[in-house]
Amino acid sequence: MYALIGKLVTKAGQRDRLVAILSEAAREMEATPDCESYRVHVSLDEADTVFVYEVWRSEDAHAASLSLAEVRAYIDQAKPILEQMERIATLELRT
8 A cells, every 4th residue: 555645735715625626536536446545634733734645555556546637637726726735754554
């Protein structure tokens, strides 16, 4: 398993719009066989900050998802309202 935690900071007052975009994307991603989990969280400490936690069957599966037309459309919707994006962590499941 391959997981990511991302931090996205929106322009002032745009957090809920980003949450709506990402929540829609989450429903589609979790319907694909390679996505185990796609969760959207709002920060309780930073008003315009959203965290995304994604779990994929592999790093290649995640990379492939970024080329899907649907995913590209969500990215295009989100870009104008984003101030900053940061990958907080890249994780690999070890059990």
